[in-house]
Amino acid sequence: MLTRRLARHRAATLIAGAAGLALLAPLAVTADATEATHGQAQDSSGSETVILVPGADTPAERTEVARTGVDVLHMDQDGLAVRATDRQVAELRARGFMPQRHQPVSIAAPPPVDDAYHAYEEMTAVLSDTAAEHPDITELTSVGTSYEGRDLPLITISDNPAQDSAEPAEPEVLFTCTMHAREHLTSEMCLRIVTRFTSEYGTGPEVTELVNERAIHVLPMVNPDGAAYDVSGERYKGWRKSRMPHYWGSVGTDLNRNWAYNWGCCGGSSGYPRSNTYRGPEPFSDPETRVIAEFVNSRVVDGQQRIAAHVDFHSYGELVLWPFGFTAADTPDGMTEEEYQRFVDVGTAMADTNGYEPMQSSDFYITDGTVNDWMWGEHDILSFTFEMYPSGGGIDGFYPPGSVIEKETARNDAAVDLLLREAG
Structure with missing residues (x-):
């Protein structure tokens, strides 16, 4: 582990x-x-x-x-x-x-082994085992490969996982995790969604109903290269970015500044390769963001985007965030007052279930080139970021002990269910 x-x-x-x-x-x-x-x-x-x-x-x-x-x-x-x-x-x-x-920021003694977290290979094994155990309601694919050649596995959970042939089309919801390498708790969040909606199917009435009426896409590790690097060797690295090399010997892109919608527009990312918020030399410069965008684009069938809602899980801070990040305006071009109010209503309702603080992303600070802005700005997908446990700390906030995984992932069960219902 x-x-x-x-x-x-x-x-x-x-x-x-x-x-x-x-x-x-x-x-x-x-x-x-x-x-x-x-x-x-x-x-x-x-x-x-x-x-x-x-x-x-x-x-x-x-x-x-x-x-x-x-x-x-x-x-x-x-x-x-x-x-x-x-x-x-x-x-x-x-x-x-x-x-x-x-x-x-210290180079203190290395931490002991924590068997509760899943490394990349263990995560893929969980997905493979789940697909083998639940073939009638799962489809395991890959959206593409990372810079270092790792597959980005995607598991779809539905009573008809081959959605292209479903008539009428079921609303689809996408969950993504570990876009930032050091945020390992989020992969556990995605794995909980996978486990809950397969193991409780047929026995839990609400889970069964949601699987029958939705297509649930889960991508547990957006940044597998960075995640593997972060825990390699003897010490945590506090690593945030990808592992794709850039100029002047620098390595890595902030994958949550690399999306095409208003990329680099508004001082919410850095053009300096050594910055932790380096946006890359161009939109979708990194394969991880590019292949996920291609998957989302592929869900436009007969002119209609089938993915209705999305959550990108991050850590930490215990927040529920919604677009836009690139501007402090509530309703710039690209969002009506009614659409903004729906984000507020759904985001606040989800925060009421998990105790997080809800806000528009730019109420935290200005960011540009983010996945939420792209999902909504490009596809009108109801897209949120959850900043998970803990609420505060320093670098150690990214490395909670394995003993909190079950509690802090289960904490979002009701919010996940709520969003799945809203997607209808």
Whole structure:
């Protein structure tokens, strides 16, 4: 199983402020000279630290922080937790912010084995076993391959998984996970969806009804190259991006800035290859985003997009986000007031089931070239991002122990069911 668990040093744990922001202990994260400059920061000068930026209270202020090239981790009422180089800290101070030390990025002792998480090979084995055990309601395919040649498996769950021949066509819903390499909990979320909607079919009335009336597409690992790299060797790497090489020896694209809709339009991504939010040299430059887009495009049958809804699972922060990210406007070109209100209503209803905070993506900070904006802007797909557990932390927020997987994935069962019903 996947080698990953927090190296916990409870004696170093403090609590900051009434919000209970944890100043957590060092995590095992690589800081070697070669990879530290390969996309982990926009500027490799100086050491990296996880810092808290108080006073970033509005979307505009959070966007200004993000545009310094820092790696935004999460927000709460005390500010933004970000990963920053010394130069970025200096730039934040020059812009009038008062960054505070939050957590060192450390090369502490490597974590022990955690058997609860699935590595890429184990994830594909689960899908293969599930398809073999439930041949009448599943179809296992691949949307294509990653830069390093790994298949991106897609499993479809339906009483008629060969949807092209279904009459009338059933509404389809797509779930994607692990677009960012270090967000391993999200693959477990997708695997829970697969397991629940196959194992409970025929015995659970709601699951059975949803499988009979929908086609459920699940892509558990969008970024398998990055995910494998993140846990390779002896230390966590805190790696976010893909593994496709770019200019100046840099490696990786932020796959959630590489989508074509308003790509690079609005200061919500970076054109610098070493940035953690590098958008790539052009839209769909990376094979992972390109093949998923091709799959979504292929679901337009007789002029109608059959995928009605989508969730892209991320971690962390416990948020439900909806388009648009590229603009602070609620209803720019491409969205009516009625359509915006439906996002609000559905997003808020899902957040009521899991305790997450609902908001338009740009209410966090401006992003462009994202999957949600493309899904809606290109195909009118009701598309959301879920930022999963935990609500706060530092780099360690990406590496919760395996003991939380069952609880934190089951936490989204009702939201998943709600979206499947809304897709009708």
